[in-house]
Amino acid sequence: MRTDDYFDPEIETMMPDDLRALQEAKLATQLDYLFARSPFYQEKFAAAGVRREDFRSLKDLARFPFTLKEELRESQQASPPLGSHMAADMIDVIRLHASTGTTGRPSFVGLTRKDAQVWTKVTARSFYAQGIRPCDILIHATGLTMFAGGLPAKDAIELIGATFVPVGTGASEKVVLYAKSLRASAIHCTPSYAMYLAEYVRREAKMDPRELGIKKFVCGAEPGAGIPAVRAKITEEWGARVTEGLGNADMIPIIFGECPEQSGMHYNGQEYVFNEIIDPESGEVLPIEAGLSGELVYTSLERECVPLLRFRTRDRVTILGTSCKCGRTSYKLRCVGRTDDMLIVLGVNVFPSAVRDIVSSFYPQMTGEVQILLEQPGPGVKPPLQIVAEYGNGGPDQAALQKKVEDKIKSVLSVSAAVQLVPEGTLPRFEMKGQLIRKLYEK
Numbered sequence: 001m002r003t004d005d006y007f008d009p010e011i012e013t014m015m016p017d018d019l020r021a022l023q024e025a026k027l028a029t030q031l032d033y034l035f036a037r038s039p040f041y042q043e044k045f046a047a048a049g050v051r052r053e054d055f056r057s058l059k060d061l062a063r064f065p066f067t068l069k070e071e072l073r074e075s076q077q078a079s080p081p082l083g084s085h086m087a088a089d090m091i092d093v094i095r096l097h098a099s100t101g102t103t104g105r106p107s108f109v110g111l112t113r114k115d116a117q118v119w120t121k122v123t124a125r126s127f128y129a130q131g132i133r134p135c136d137i138l139i140h141a142t143g144l145t146m147f148a149g150g151l152p153a154k155d156a157i158e159l160i161g162a163t164f165v166p167v168g169t170g171a172s173e174k175v176v177l178y179a180k181s182l183r184a185s186a187i188h189c190t191p192s193y194a195m196y197l198a199e200y201v202r203r204e205a206k207m208d209p210r211e212l213g214i215k216k217f218v219c220g221a222e223p224g225a226g227i228p229a230v231r232a233k234i235t236e237e238w239g240a241r242v243t244e245g246l247g248n249a250d251m252i253p254i255i256f257g258e259c260p261e262q263s264g265m266h267y268n269g270q271e272y273v274f275n276e277i278i279d280p281e282s283g284e285v286l287p288i289e290a291g292l293s294g295e296l297v298y299t300s301l302e303r304e305c306v307p308l309l310r311f312r313t314r315d316r317v318t319i320l321g322t323s324c325k326c327g328r329t330s331y332k333l334r335c336v337g338r339t340d341d342m343l344i345v346l347g348v349n350v351f352p353s354a355v356r357d358i359v360s361s362f363y364p365q366m367t368g369e370v371q372i373l374l375e376q377p378g379p380g381v382k383p384p385l386q387i388v389a390e391y392g393n394g395g396p397d398q399a400a401l402q403k404k405v406e407d408k409i410k411s412v413l414s415v416s417a418a419v420q421l422v423p424e425g426t427l428p429r430f431e432m433k434g435q436l437i438r439k440l441y442e443k
């Protein structure tokens, strides 16, 4: 391994015991800060009956309460502008980002100068792990304005020394024009957009996507780029390497990034975010080992504006390994879906991304675009699962194709499905985040 294989060689190859000691010391300091400065946590800790002296080592963290996204929303509504979980002074806040949840009301996150530097550093580590280098010209084809994956991505790409081209969303014509005239080598977008853009290039620019010469697809914002069939499709269409990243707008936009081994995303928040994997039903902390599946929980270790303790992400992840040929000592995972999105069909857990995985495996007979229709709010769904999926070119016998897809869903997921086939291009394409579920009850 060479030192230029890593953005921060020392921390990315640190021995796990040394890292734990560092995290323990930092968490103690972060707790001092929370007990002293966060009205939100002062109240939560008092209600849970935990005191500062209850934390002596990392394993004591499990005694402290979880933080839920709904609590942050309520706190922000009750104490504007940023909520009682804001622990810095507003004068020290240099930027705000917002995410819009299902309620449509924006949820703000503030950054001090130091917080912004941490975001930039961790995000840069992830992009670097994904193979971005100073020589790259990267087209940013996802949200740019209030989106936490926008300006922080710009800062990180610039810190690496690569060239950031801020195209944003809704501008496929410009993406193609700039990629061609600037000879861009990389693109940052969602996996759904990577697939849509290939279709767009064929249809509108009358080109083979490979002719654009993009060699690196740095994907994120939704699970998908790690699904073998989706990855194979993007790779084949573009002749490019696909890697994915994962983060959280309330914590750090990109905390995990996949290395060139393409076998899961490395954890790159080492000294800034402590992670736990829990059983989403019982809340029990599970030991991190290959094959483990559970919900990802983040704790900030050095945050000023909105330090969060045991923040439940609702991201359902699977640990793929705790060592890697690339030399990074952090574990690797894949996000399989949101625990919020999970459906239960006659007692069987079904992630919408798993349905897309199966449908995508029929590519090119199917485009891979899919929507699950819900008549009533989940997670419980009466069988059969209603699925709309697009057929691609060259699938003449639709009845047989439909049966094949239904059979495969039944054999892999153990649920019965009713698949309705629609022509290519019928389902909406998303540049920010794909919507795999259509709620028929929300008109």
Ligand SMILES: [Zn+2]
Binding pocket: 259, 260, 261, 266, 324, 325, 326, 327, 328
């Ligand atoms: Zn690796």
